[in-house]
Amino acid sequence: MSAVKYRLDGNVAVLEIDNPPVNATSISVREGLAEALKEAGADPAVDALVLTGSNGVFLAGADIKEISSGLSNKFPMLRDLQSQMEALPKPIVAAIQGVALGGGFEIALTCHWRVAAKSAQVGLPEVKLGLLPGAGGTQRFTRLAGPEAALDAITSGAQIPATRALELGLIDALADDVVAEAIVFARQAAADQRPLRLASNVTEKITGADPAVFAAFRKKLESKARGQLAPWRIIDCIEAACTRPKDEAFQLERDWYNECRNSAQRKALVHGFFAEREARKIPDLPTDTQPLPVRRAAIIGAGTMGGGIAMNFANAGIPVQLLELTQEALDRGLGLIKRNYAASVTRGSLTQAAMDRALSLVQGVTEYEALAAADIVIEAVFEDMKVKKDVFTRLDAVCAPQAILATNTSSLDIDAIAEITSRPQNVIGTHFFSPANVMKLLENVRSRHSSARTIATAMSLGKQLGKVAVLAGNCDGFIGNRMLQFYSGEAEFLLEEGATPEQIDTVMEGFGFAMGPLAVRDLAGNDVGYLIRKSRRIPDDERFSPILQRVFEAGRLGQKSGRGFYRYEGRTRIPDPEIMTLIEGVSRDLGITRREIPDDEILNRLLHPLVNEGAKIVAEGIAIRASDVDVVYVNGYGFPAYKGGPMFWAQEIGFEKVVETMRKLAPTHGQRWRPAPLLERLASGGQGWSDLKKTA
Ligand code: COA
Secondary structure, X not given: OOOEEEXXXXXXXXXXXXXXXXXXXXXXXXXXXXXXXXHHHHOOOOOEEEEEEOOOXXXXXXXXXXXXXXXXXXXXXXXXXXXXXXXXXXXXXXXXXXXXXXXXXXHHHHOOEXXXXXXXXXXXXXXHHOOOOOOOHHHHHHHHHOHHHHHHHHXXXXXXXXXXXXXXXXXXXXXXXXXXXXXXXXXXXXXXXXXXXXXXXXXXXXXXXXXXXXXXXXXXXXXXOOOOOHHHHHHHHHHHHHHOOXXXXXXXXXXXXXXXXXXXXXXXXXXXXXXXXXXXXXXXXXXXXXXXXXXXXXXXXXXXXXXXHHHHHHHOOOOEXXXXXXXXXXXXXHHHHHHHHHHHHXXXXXXXXXXXXXXXXXXXXOOHHHHOOOOEEXXXXXXXXXXXXXXXXXXXXXXXXXXXXXXXXXXXXXXHHHHOOOOHHHEEEEEEOOOXXXXXXXXXXXXXXXXHHHHHHHHHHHHHOOOEEEEEOXXXXXXXXXXXXXXXXXXXXXXXXXXXXXXXXXXXXXXXXOXXXXXXXXXXXXXXXXXXXXXXXXXXXXXXXXXXXXXXXXXXXXXHHOEOOOEEEOOEEEOOHHXXXXXXXHXXXXXXXXXXXXXXXXXXXXXXXXXXXXXXXXXXXXEOOHHHHHHHHHHHOOXXXXXXXXXXXXXXXXXXXXXXXXXXXXXXXXXXXXXXXXXXHHHHHOOOHHXXXXXX
């Protein structure tokens, strides 16, 4: 069976790509297309061609697995097909439904015209995989839509709705019945002998492009794309489209594509792509498990977290109730939500109509009895077991028997919360990250009672809300916060020994973290950090640095009090000699002689604890697989996506080296530096994370 179906509709050949699930341009598709193009070209009864896809999708782009295996370089490559298409003297019309992405959109851009369903989306998302569109995508897009639109779209990888693509000149017509209308379009173009329009020859929008556009865009991207390769190369390509002769610009795009393709960043981001999809798979759930459809939700607690979670549901079009027991607290919470939406409208990232629609889905309530129709209730109240148990007892009494009762706790025992109810099988942790309406991660935490349906519902909720969901087991801190305590704790040991907050943060931000650990502490609040620290259980032979406690006791709560590990003017952090006096005082009290700490020691000292605790989490089955830990860290903790996550990082530098570094540091820095047995096993066996599945 060919991956391309060929049929005739009168004098129009319809080429339908059929490569489930998303019609990636795998080698079978490329071979099928080459064959079908040849046949249509040679058949005198064919006057025009329509290119389309099965499965409700045009083409989702290169087969990402082939990029790693090298098969994507096998003949015919996309550019061979494009040469074949451009040489054909018959009109080719793309009929786009679903998505046309990456190489798929590059093929569409090579057709003479494009007709798209109104619901279709197009785009060049390669940047998200550390790549750039290497089959003329940056060139044809820029020629059709102009450099400004190309810069925005290709450096972000965003999907563009068909209506917008029409305005930009990327497609030529919208259709209800896309294949039928594309056939009519193609037949008419042939009958009219309309001059064939190749995007690669269109010049209106690239002639006389203002060079200042590129300088300004580079400046705009400075902090967002810091440390990355692909976004900068994409700008270079678009600039080349406007300033170099056509053939030279196409060649540069190919060269820079190869540079990106061979980069460690590409490898890390492709790992991330598959890791996110793998995370949805829960091996012990029966395959026929059906999630409970979530049509109505409720949130307990209208604080920053509860309000943010409610916004997620409203944004996804799901009616959501927000409960506070007093009208004042409820009004405050609803006001906060309104202000958040209004700020997005002011920024231009949301329309007034979308804000009104979202707000109409949020209903404030002050009585538990009002929640009887909710399919899922998420508790987001104060982090205190007694308070949580009280909430769950009340929910148990009023909610529908099949409703899922979820807690947003970031560390408390989910089993204990479940056991207070008469339906422990319906209880689960849904740990959102602040700000909940922005952060991508949803860390779902199963209790030992959670039923398959409860777990499946929480996981599918992630997709419904546009989040990346990962399933964790129940333990102190789950996956993310359990690892974080060792990372943040090590930062304070480094301060005791001689580092400064700005040195530590600069090193970690240089590695690619969105924020260094001490800046993060100041953002989250040192009162909150200290309270969580106090509740942690640590082994007798371990200690925490007293720095956090002293910072808290000095009233340096972080950004909110204008002082923490830094002094703040607005949100700008400024090194503060006063904090150094406090830190040096701690060193003195502990009898530590402060020393210069090299930057590479800081990096090692902070990354290894993440890897080590992550390995214990995998060994204990708290995370299903190592790549789930990476998904948590990239999407919830600011770990640079283009470095793949802590577990991927460890594998890339080599487990032997990781273990060796830890063993070297253990005699000076204590038991916490003893390598996890799983790391030692991987190091001695020369294995990778994916081998664990096979040997388990
Ligand atoms: N190559 C190979 N496999 C792909 C793929 C691609 N380009 N795009 C998707 N898949 C696979 C996924 O791995 C997943 O496999 P699984 O079910 O075994 O886990 C399956 O197709 C479905 O993908 P998923 O993302 O879960 O479906 P979705 O409906 O949420 O989204 C897309 C569909 C096409 C929007 C999304 O998959 C996507 O963005 N793909 C990548 C597009 C891209 O980057 N193209 C350029 C490549 S250079």
